[in-house]
Amino acid sequence: MTTSSSLSLADASTGSYIRLERIEVQGVLRRRLLDLGFVPGNVIEVMQKSPLGDPTAFRVNNTTIALRIEESSLIFGYYEESDER
Amino acid sequence: MRPYTVALAGNPNTGKSTLFNTLTGLRQHTGNWAGKTVVSAEGEFIHEDTAFRMIDLPGTYSLYSNSADEEVARDYIIFEQPDVTIVVLDATSLERNLNLALQVLEMTSRVVVCINLMDEAKKLGIRVDTDQIERQLGVPVVAVSARNKTGIDTLLDKVAEIASGSHVPKPVPVIYNDDIEKKIAQLEPLIRQTLGDRFPARWVALRLLDEDESLISSLRAKLHEQPATEQKEEIRYGRTACH
């Protein structure tokens, strides 16, 4: 699936890759996310959603990180065709 | 003479305690979860007739998210001012690990970057260009395997050179956008006026711009407890802790 408009990680489909564009989370959590590799330009893999749909696991810099929808809905990017990271 | 102090910083699980144990002969627990370092352990070792005291700091991804671990590591580097800080990186995950390396390089120039888990990297077909990384960071970079005990002597030679002052590294500074650089330039002289040369003014300026409340309150407490003329806190001697 390819689209030219940006979407949030919360709306991205499982198994897809997203090239990050902006992070709108604020405060200490923003810092934490940046430190973990949620930086503009980086490519994130959307792994699986937990049984209840939240949180969702993301693969970033070779590490799996679970985010709640409160955070993932504030991180935006574009679908990336390849799994190039 | 008092031994030189060497701090071990790095992301969690990069082999800091393994390196610490190899050098000091102590058995600080290592491992994925149960052995995670929570308080800093201290031990001593000798390299080429010179005594060193090593401090194993808790592993952190950053020094700015204000968890207890991060405050311990940050305060140690900025207030205790070790003679050398070894930043231990995981060779298989350099991109993420370099984040912390850059943060430490903004705090002190007396750094050796130690790229560990080289045996793992080789297995995965990862080649690490230490010369190139060294050029880009401006400090010595040494590839080691703490588990197989390779590269350790070279690492200690670099540490000794920096500790004795025979090599003074010049880290390549991170340059921010014009807006931030302008504000740093405004703050730096005021910070020097207030704090003297005890702390890196550029780094303190960045923390102020970041509104890092935790650092500001640590700094305030520190200023309260010691006169501004004193260069370096007398280091408690011979204390070891094993976890």
Ligand SMILES: Nc1nc2c(ncn2[C@@H]2O[C@H](COP(=O)(O)OP(=O)(O)OP(=O)(O)O)[C@@H](O)[C@H]2O)c(=O)[nH]1
């Ligand atoms: N293959 C390999 N494994 C290593 C090497 N160094 C350390 N390890 C292993 O990596 C794991 C973590 O090592 P530790 O020394 O506990 O890491 P640490 O940096 O102290 O971890 P924290 O205290 O949580 O920050 C252990 O299972 C070590 O045996 C190495 O050079 N090669």
Ligand SMILES: [Mg+2]
């Ligand atoms: Mg440890």
